[in-house]
Amino acid sequence: xxxxxxxxxxxxxxxxxxxxxxxxVGYVDFPPYQFRNADGEPAGRFVELxxxxxxxxxxxxxxxxxxxxxxxxYLETGAIDLWQGFSDNPAMxxxxxxxxxxxxxxxxxxxxxxxxxxxxxxxxLYGKTLITITGYNYAGLASYLSQTDVIRAIxxxxxxxxxxxxxxxxxxxxxxxxxxxxxxxxAEPLPGIRFTPMWxxxxxxxxxxxxxxxPQWRQDFDEAWARLVSRGEVLPLxxxxxxxxxxxLPL
Numbered sequence: 001x002x003x004x005x006x007x008x009x010x011x012x013x014x015x016x017x018x019x020x021x022x023x024x025v026g027y028v029d030f031p032p033y034q035f036r037n038a039d040g041e042p043a044g045r046f047v048e049l050x051x052x053x054x055x056x057x058x059x060x061x062x063x064x065x066x067x068x069x070x071x072x073x074y075l076e077t078g079a080i081d082l083w084q085g086f087s088d089n090p091a092m093x094x095x096x097x098x099x100x101x102x103x104x105x106x107x108x109x110x111x112x113x114x115x116x117x118x119x120x121x122x123x124x125l126y127g128k129t130l131i132t133i134t135g136y137n138y139a140g141l142a143s144y145l146s147q148t149d150v151i152r153a154i155x156x157x158x159x160x161x162x163x164x165x166x167x168x169x170x171x172x173x174x175x176x177x178x179x180x181x182x183x184x185x186x187a188e189p190l191p192g193i194r195f196t197p198m199w200x201x202x203x204x205x206x207x208x209x210x211x212x213x214x215p216q217w218r219q220d221f222d223e224a225w226a227r228l229v230s231r232g233e234v235l236p237l238x239x240x241x242x243x244x245x246x247x248x249l250p251l
Contacts, residue, residue, distance in 0.1 A: 022060040023217065025050060026080040028068045028135075029158060031183045033104065033203070034084055036065050046084045046203060049103045049234065053205075057224035059217075067157075068135030078210025082217065087204040090140045096206040097214045101225040102237050104203035108138065111166060111174040111181060114192035119173070122198075126150045131162050131171035138175060139201055159184055166193075202237060 027034040027042050037043040042063040054061050064080055074080045076095045086106075087098055110119060110130075119125055127150065134155045136142060145153040154171060156162050159180050166174045167190055174181075178195060185193065205221050207214040228234040 022062040023054065023081040024079070025061050025063050026066050026071050026074055026083040027063055028066055028071060030068075030177075030180055032179060033106070046104060050084055050205070052234065053101075053103075053221055053224045053228065056228055057220040059220070068133070071135065075206065075208045076210065078208050081208055081211060081214075083206045085204060085206045086139070086201045088139060088201075089137065089206065090143070091137045092206065095209055097209060097218050099205040099207070099218055099225075100222045102202035102204055103225070103234070105200050105237055106177050106179065106203065107197045107200045108175070108177040109196050109198035111163075111176055111193060111195050112172065113166065113190075114194060116172055118194065118196055125173060128152070128172040129154060129170070131156060131165050131174040131176075133158065133162055133176065139199065141175070163190060166190075 025042075027036075027044075027047060029035050030044070030046075032044055033046040034042065034044040042065070047063070051061065064074075066074060066080075071080075071083055071085070072092060072095070075083055075092065083096075085092075087102060089096070089098070110125070112118070117124070129152045130145065132138070132142060132145065132153050132155050134157055142153075145151055154165075156165055159176060162174050162176060163181065163184060165171055178197065181195070205218070207217045207221075211217075225234070229236050
């Protein structure tokens with residue numbers, strides 16, 4: 001009887017918060033924000049922020065490493081409860097509940113070799129071959145590229161293979177995020193490579209609507225983030241001063 005009472009006493013605060021199991025968090029290969037380290041464990045700046053906010057909110061987490069192309073399916077089916085993704089994701093509007101909190105900001109644009117002209121307008125990419133990464137929607141630009149014939153888009157699986165294709169002349173430009181590519185270039189430089197920023201995207205926690213608890217999870221994460229900001233334990237994004245948006249970008 002004493003053991004049963006102790007168990008019940010321990011469960012009361014968890015039941016009050018609606019927590020009866022760890023939340024399953026999907027993560028992908030997107031260093032330095034999220035990646036699987038040499039020990040096979042989740043690591044990166046976004047992973048650590050997710051852990052910090054979940055701890056403040058009273059949740060335990062289980063991380064599941066996924067190919068980027070599988071994340072949307074896992075969110076739609078509820079195989080994962082949340083993903084450390086980006087806000088304003090047109091591919092997932094009706095499948096997820098997006099946090100109000102934006103813990104990070106990431107720039108993306110085009111990478112190219114020194115002999116390739118720098119694009120000043122989006123139209124400068126017309127008639128060119130653009131390397132993209134499977135599973136990335138680039139704030140809706142991937143959908144546009146799949147429906148137009150003015151730019152030839154070729155896909156590859158990850159940042160490393162994309163850089164290899166660019167180095168071999170398989171494409172004129174690589175559409176990719178800034179820091180993941182810089183992370184690779186620090187370990188293995190590619191002489192003459194340049195980057196032109198196109199836009200920035202704000203990170204967010206995306207909760208699967210497959211669970212009726214998604215609204216509560218979102219509220220708990222947002223409130224936990226606000227408390228951490230108020231105590232100075234995390235830094236809020238400063239809005240404004242965004243990277244310049246390429247003229248003519250169809251977004």
